[in-house]
Amino acid sequence: MGLLVLPFNPAQAGQPLKPGTEVFAVAPEKVVEISYRTANFWFLAHRWQVGQHFTLIFLKKGKPLPERCLAGRGFQKVLGQLTSLKLRQTPTPEQAKELLRLHPLSTWAELVIRDNSALEPFQAWVRPVADSSEEVWLHFHDATYRVALDHQVLDLISRGCQALASGRSS
Amino acid sequence: MKRIEVSLEEQMVRAYEDDKLVYEFICVSGDDDHPTDQGSFKIFRKQHPYRSKTYDVPMDYAMFFTEDGKALHQYHGPAPLSLVRTLKTELTEWFGSHGCVRLEEDAARTLYEWAPMGTRVKVSSRQSILNPGFTLNMKRLDIYGYGNLFSQDFNFTSGACRPNPYGAAGLAV
Numbered sequence: 001m002g003l004l005v006l007p008f009n010p011a012q013a014g015q016p017l018k019p020g021t022e023v024f025a026v027a028p029e030k031v032v033e034i035s036y037r038t039a040n041f042w043f044l045a046h047r048w049q050v051g052q053h054f055t056l057i058f059l060k061k062g063k064p065l066p067e068r069c070l071a072g073r074g075f076q077k078v079l080g081q082l083t084s085l086k087l088r089q090t091p092t093p094e095q096a097k098e099l100l101r102l103h104p105l106s107t108w109a110e111l112v113i114r115d116n117s118a119l120e121p122f123q124a125w126v127r128p129v130a131d132s133s134e135e136v137w138l139h140f141h142d143a144t145y146r147v148a149l150d151h152q153v154l155d156l157i158s159r160g161c162q163a164l165a166s167g168r169s170s
Numbered sequence: 171m172k173r174i175e176v177s178l179e180e181q182m183v184r185a186y187e188d189d190k191l192v193y194e195f196i197c198v199s200g201d202d203d204h205p206t207d208q209g210s211f212k213i214f215r216k217q218h219p220y221r222s223k224t225y226d227v228p229m230d231y232a233m234f235f236t237e238d239g240k241a242l243h244q245y246h247g248p249a250p251l252s253l254v255r256t257l258k259t260e261l262t263e264w265f266g267s268h269g270c271v272r273l274e275e276d277a278a279r280t281l282y283e284w285a286p287m288g289t290r291v292k293v294s295s296r297q298s299i300l301n302p303g304f305t306l307n308m309k310r311l312d313i314y315g316y317g318n319l320f321s322q323d324f325n326f327t328s329g330a331c332r333p334n335p336y337g338a339a340g341l342a343v
Contacts, residue, residue, distance in 0.1 A: 017218060021283045027214040084287070115215065117237040120223050141219045 016090040023138065023145050024085045024122055026115050031083060033114040033121070036157055039107070043157045045071060045079075050116050054079075058160040072166030074156055081153045082113060088135050089146040096144035103127060105139060109154075128154060172285060174242070176271055178206060178295035181255050183242065183271060185281060193284065195277035198245065198255050199293075201266030211235035211291045218282060225268065231278035235291040238269075242281060242291070245272035 017023065034045040042059040054071035091099065105125050114121035124140035128151055136149040156163045175184045178199050185193040200206040213233045220232035220243070229243040245251045251274045258265035271293075273281065 015279065017279065018283050022216050022287070023218055025216045025287050027212075027287060030214055117215070117234070117239065119215065119234060119239050122217065141221055143219050 017087050019087050019089060021087050022084055023087050023143075023147060024113075024124070024140070026083050026113060026122065028079050028083045030115040030117065031079065031113060032116050033112070034079070034082060035112040036082075036109060036126075037112075038109040041158065043160075045075065053166070056161060056164055060160070067160050069161035069165035071164060074164040078153050078156055078164065081149055082111065085138060085145075085147045085149065087145055088148055091144055091146065099137065099144065100139070108137075108139065126154075171290075173290040173292065174281070174285060176206070176242075176291065176293040178208070178293065181259055183273065183277070183281070185284060193277075193280060195273055195281070196252060196255050197242075197277075198251060198258055198265065198267055198272040200240075200269040201258075201263040204266070204268040206267075206269050206271060206293055207236050207240055208293045208295060211293070213285060213287055213289045213291060216282065216287060229270065230275075231273075231282035233282060233285060233289075233291075240269045240271075242271045242273060242278070244275050244278035 030050055032047055032050060034043075036043040040061045044057045044059075045054045046057070047054045054075060056069050056071050056075065058067040060067070108125035108127040111124045111126050112121050122140070124138050126149075127137040127139075129135040129137060129146060133151045134148060135146050136151075136154075138145045138147045138149075172185070172187050175186065176182075176197065176199065177184070181197055181199065183193075183195045183197045184191055213235050214237075215234040216232065217234075218231045220229045220241075221227070222229050222239075224239070228246045229241060230246070232241045232243040234241040245254070247254060251272060254265050254272075
């Protein structure tokens with residue numbers, strides 16, 4: 001009697017990535033746009049071409065006019081961290097499901113990073129981890145990860161031009 | 171220094187660290203209509219998981235090295251990659267990809283974890299050094315427009331000289 005053995009090893013399927021691996025990364029010099037949007041504010045960093053300075057725009061709930069400035073050193077830290085998101089832990093599917101049940105994605109911040117290639121922009125949802133000031137939850141393409149991201153970066157973003165501008169007027 | 175080399179002729183991916191071979195995997199590259207770009211590139215974007223909206227297909231463990239979206243990534247098809255690779259090399263280019271370098275899941279994950287951003291990716295094929303007779307035949311066919319004979323000559327010579335990834339247009343110079 002013949003026996004057909006398919007070359008498939010279920011134990012290997014879907015094995016999680018090693019902690020420290022970037023679940024998303026893009027060369028910062030290729031980035032042309034970053035959008036970070038919460039229920040209360042929207043931060044947009046944009047440049048038409050690589051090599052140019054970024055223009056930063058902040059829209060805050062309750063403020064009718066946007067704040068606008070050229071990016072400075074503070075923004076370099078934001079750019080550096082958002083373009084290299086390293087895995088700290090992959091929650092089990094049950095843990096991820098529970099997290100999303102308690103905190104629906106509509107309550108998370110939306111992060112979009114566009115580079116100058118023909119690729120679709122990276123779109124993800126971000127939520128600070130409550131018990132760590134250096135980690136956030138990241139959700140994209142039905143995957144949820146705990147990744148390294150200093151909450152100071154999110155704080156810098158929320159402070160607007162005061163924290164991120166170059167000092168020069170746009 | 172880490173680097174990745176893709177051999178289109180062998181349908182193999184090799185990873186080197188300081189000139190020492192550390193990994194070797196089978197792969198499937200682009201077909202004749204969508205050849206994998208040859209040259210030296212750098213990984214400029216990594217993402218896992220990734221789903222192409224253009225083709226509506228998953229491309230997990232994606233490491234992009236060309237600006238039009240060519241990447242090393244996991245193969246997600248129903249048949250084993252080893253079978254697809256054999257069919258591509260021995261039967262027809264139809265089994266090739268749309269330009270990406272497809273890898274088995276373990277290989278794609280291993281390479282993704284191993285290669286940092288900026289890792290150099292060299293894609294090459296000895297097909298660029300073609301048998302002169304093969305080139306001459308292609309030229310003659312192009313000049314006289316014997317399109318129906320193309321496939322006969324092509325098959326006849328393919329055992330010794332696999333098709334040029336640039337196709338006939340690239341040879342008719």
